[in-house]
Each structure stands twice: as C-alpha cells, then as structure tokens.
Amino acid sequence: MVKRYGGVHALRDVDVTIRRGEIHALVGENGAGKSTLGKILAGVVRPDGGTVSVGGRAVHYRAPHEAIRDGIAMIDQELALVPARSVLDNVFLGSEQHRAGVAKDRQARERFRALAARTGFDLDPDAPVGSLRVADQQKVEILRALARNAELIVMDEPTAPLTPDEAQRLHAIMRDLRDRGTTIVFVSHFLREVLALSDTITVLKDGRFVQSGPASEQTQDSLVLAMLGRSLDVAFPDPAPPADDAPVVLRARGLTRAGAIEGVDVTLRAGEIVGIAGLVGSGRTEVARALFGADRIDAGTIELDGRALRLRAPADAIRAGIAMLPESRKEQGLLMLRSVGENITLPHLRLVAGGGVVRRRGESARARELIERLGVKCDGADAPVASLSGGNQQKVALAKWLMKTPRVLIADEPTRGVDVGAKSAIYDLLRGLAAQGVAVLVISSELEEVLGLANRVLVMRRGRVAAELSSDEATDEKVLTAAFGTSRRVKGIDEEEAA
Ligand SMILES: Nc1ncnc2c1ncn2[C@@H]1O[C@H](COP(=O)(O)OP(=O)(O)OP(=O)(O)O)[C@@H](O)[C@H]1O
Ligand SMILES: [Mg+2]
Incomplete structure (x- = not known):
C-alpha cells in the first residue's frame, strides 16, 4: 500500500493482512499513517499504489459508500456527524431505515432501541447531535456503524473521548462484535487497551510497516520500542509543590x-x-x-x-x-x-x-x-x-x-x-x-x-x-x-x- 500527499509519504509499501473476526490494532506515533491506512480500507481515500483485496477479491473503492456496500464502515477520528440532525437521523443516515414515512420512523425507532439496549448507550434519539458531548457523539458513530451491519469496522481512536468506564463498556461491545464474527480494525494510543483487547497488533512508523503479530507476544515496552525506535520511561516524578508563599x-x-x-x-x-x-x-x-x-x-x-x-x-x-x-x-x-x-x-x-x-x-x-x-x-x-x-x-x-x-x-x-x-x-x-x-x-x-x-x-x-x-x-x-x-x-x- 502506498499513499503520498505531495512530498509526504503517508504510507510506503505497507502490507497488512486482516483476518476475519479478529480485533486488529494499528499503533504508531502521530503521523505514522494509521488513519490513512484505515481510510484506504474504508474507501475514504484512494491509495496511490498497491491493492486492497477483500475476501480474495481485489477492490478499488472510490468512495465510502462503495466500501459500505461490502460491509466495511469507519468511525472517524474526527467525528463525521451532521450536528443539526437528530441522533436517530444520524444513526440511520444513508441506510435502509432512512426513508420518509411514519412506518419507517417507527421501524427506525425500534431498531434504535434494540441497538441502544445492546450497547447500553443511553441516548435520546431526538436530541440534535450538535448538542451532545463528544463522548456521546462517539456513541452515535458506533451505533451508526452497527446499524449498517458492518462486517468490518475501522475504529479510529474510538475510546479517546471516553472515560475509563465508558471505554470499558466499548471494549465489551468490541469483543461481543468480534465473537459474532465482525472484524474490527482499531487505532489507539492507549497501549494497555491495545494489549488487552486485540488479537493482532500491527506497528507503523513514518508510513512504514514495522511489525505485525499476535498481541500475546507483545508488551507495552516492546510496542513503545517498535513505535518510537527507542524505549521511553513515562514515569511521573512527584509533583514539585508550589512555594509556601506562592500567591x-x-x-x-x-x-x-x-x-x-x-x-x-x-x-x-x-x-x-x-x-x-x-x-x-x-x-x-x-x-x-x-x-x-x-x-x-x-x-x-x-x-x-x-x-x-x-x-x-x-x-x-x-x-x-x-x-x-x-x-x-x-x-x-x-x-x-x-x-x-x-x-x-x-x-x-x-x-x-x-x-x-x-x-x-x-x-x-x-x-x-x-x-x-x-x-x-x-x-x-x-x-x-x-x-x-x-x-x-x-x-x-x-x-x-x-x-x-x-x-x-x-x-x-x-x-x-x-x-x-x-x-x-x-x-x-x-x-x-x-x-x-x-x-x-x-x-x-x-x-x-x-x-x-x-x-x-x-x-x-x-x-x-x-x-x-x-x-x-x-x-x-x-x-x-x-x-x-x-x-x-x-x-x-x-x-x-x-x-
Ligand atoms: N490530507 C492530507 N494532506 C496532506 N498530508 C496528509 C493528509 N492526510 C495525512 N497526511 C500526512 O500523512 C501522514 C500520516 O497521517 P495519518 O493521519 O495517517 O497519521 P496517524 O498515524 O493517523 O496519526 P495520529 O496518531 O496523529 O492520528 C502524516 O504525515 C500527515 O501529515
Ligand atoms: Mg490518526
């Protein structure tokens, strides 16, 4: 896979294999190419070289809706919702349930309730998305991918806006999806989460492939070393107290x-x-x-x-x-x-x-x-x-x-x-x-x-x-x-x- 932006190589010669039904994490420094790779899989950007095959068939997505037809959806790092529309509209935007009419609306509401119950997300279907907190907007994105019956979901830093507790709930949903056969490609900077959740971890650095393999063979230190090319001690020294007479x-x-x-x-x-x-x-x-x-x-x-x-x-x-x-x-x-x-x-x-x-x-x-x-x-x-x-x-x-x-x-x-x-x-x-x-x-x-x-x-x-x-x-x-x-x-x- 190759992707260039002007003089910048976002991805150079990256080969990745994602297996059906696995949670596959992409890790790397900021700018390593993780989002770019995810976007190529989901048809959001087109590669300059290389091929993507899905189930052995070469695909050339020109737009996200083409990927969605193949059951591939992406939850973007920068949430891509329509702020003025309701939660319900956003969840079903562009999908079957989204047609005018009372019957359709009732169907959509029922489906929404089912999805909300399954995920444990407590969202008002009629609230405008723009009025929601970031964490709640994230939930809308997740419901939208689920509503599209995606078989492969790319989640770009899905837990970044969530509290630890909400993140745990999302982890449970991700595992549940995987156990039902959904494939999840996810990007995260929380290495502990990556290790706990994924089956396979791929490391990118400066647009290059570094390594890919079972999560069970990695530790936080080995991932940091692969990501940064050096080890790092993220210790917190005791905070220096302000002076006694500090105003x-x-x-x-x-x-x-x-x-x-x-x-x-x-x-x-x-x-x-x-x-x-x-x-x-x-x-x-x-x-x-x-x-x-x-x-x-x-x-x-x-x-x-x-x-x-x-x-x-x-x-x-x-x-x-x-x-x-x-x-x-x-x-x-x-x-x-x-x-x-x-x-x-x-x-x-x-x-x-x-x-x-x-x-x-x-x-x-x-x-x-x-x-x-x-x-x-x-x-x-x-x-x-x-x-x-x-x-x-x-x-x-x-x-x-x-x-x-x-x-x-x-x-x-x-x-x-x-x-x-x-x-x-x-x-x-x-x-x-x-x-x-x-x-x-x-x-x-x-x-x-x-x-x-x-x-x-x-x-x-x-x-x-x-x-x-x-x-x-x-x-x-x-x-x-x-x-x-x-x-x-x-x-x-x-x-x-x-x-
Ligand atoms: N639209 C664009 N135009 C120009 N350069 C881009 C564009 N999108 C990405 N890039 C460049 O491609 C490289 C990879 O970006 P990408 O967004 O894939 O990184 P990332 O691994 O997702 O990083 P982060 O952890 O910060 O989200 C970066 O150097 C970035 O500046
Ligand atoms: Mg990114």
Missing part, C-alpha cells in the same frame, strides 16, 4: 451555571498544578468553560490576582492572561487552511476575532522551538494544519497557547490523541510552566495523568466538587469513590445511577 493567582467562588455546575470553588496558586477528575458529565469541562468566559455563569465570582474579573467572552479571559486548551479538537480554534506556523503565532485576540496575520521574527523562532519540542510531524511550518494527522493537530493547538506564557493555563484533556512520546513531552511542558509560576488546571479522564501531575485534585460529581485531595492523599480508590459517590465501584455504572 493565589485565580480564585473562583460559588461558580454556578444552571443544570451544569453548582457552588464550585477553585483556587489556583502560582506554580501549582491542580487536576480535575470526575466522570464525563460531572461538570469538569463546564468549570473550565466558566473560568474561560466561554459560558456565562449564573452566580459566583472569579478573581485574578485579587481583582474581580468579569468574563463576558473568552476574549476577556485571554486579555487577562487566561489560556485554555479546549477538549474538542474542532473547538480548538485552529484555522485548518492556514499554516502550522501561522496557527501557532497568530495573536490569540485576533484569532478569536478572526483578524489578519502578524508575524514577527522572534515569534517564528519560538514557534519552531515548540514544533520541535512537541515533535509536531509536518512538512515544515508552512504546511496547512489540515494536512496534519489528528495527534499533530492537537500538538499545534497546545503550542498556540504556549507562545506567550499565560498567567493561568486551563488544559482540558491535553494529551487526548497524542502518542506516548508526545505525552511525556506535554507533561514536561506543563511542569515547566508551573515551575515558571504559571497556575495550571488540568482536566483528564486518565486518572494516572491527573494523579501524576497534580499537586491537588478536585473530584467533581454531579456539578459539585465532591472531594479535594492533596497529591499525598489522592489515590485511584479515593478519587473513584468520590467520583461515583459510593465506596464500591460498580463497573459500567452511569453517572445518574451513581448518585
């Missing part, structure tokens, strides 16, 4: 937004990394958005350096020195057609206002340094962001906020979708910022990440801070107990049921 930078009291958060207090001191843990929907992101002026608050106060802040919009927060990396890539304010360099150096206020380009020499040097440190794989700083792999776009979004050192950095899922090497680079950067006196707020669904980075952990449950733990006190057990509101953790439990 309070940001103090929020009683943050309330109807239906989302209630009476949340957050204090960030200079040089401190505070983590927010909690289930999806517990209010973590809503706290971040309130502190960034992205959502209006109904009650509560926010002070920066002791002065009251009124945040009407993110521009107010940015002006005050508050930066935020939002959880959803689509909201990260990247201008897809503009270059990597422009995206990093565009002054934030202009970016927010959609203004012109200003670039100074010092800035492009700093941009290059960030590109280097984060290991952004791109065809130079002039390459358009749209040409980057998903994980590399994520790195650009982060680099943008690191151009000018902020007073406060709010990072919502900063390592989602980035490879193991880049993850540890991001941890180092966040620690480095804290060491410079920046107050950092990190939200992550990866408990290991929150516990490893934070000096203090706030655990959210149902819109409130359920517990505040120092890094000495914070353990998996304590965080989960607070997040679920019960001392016994029940697998696959829902936020609602947990209360």
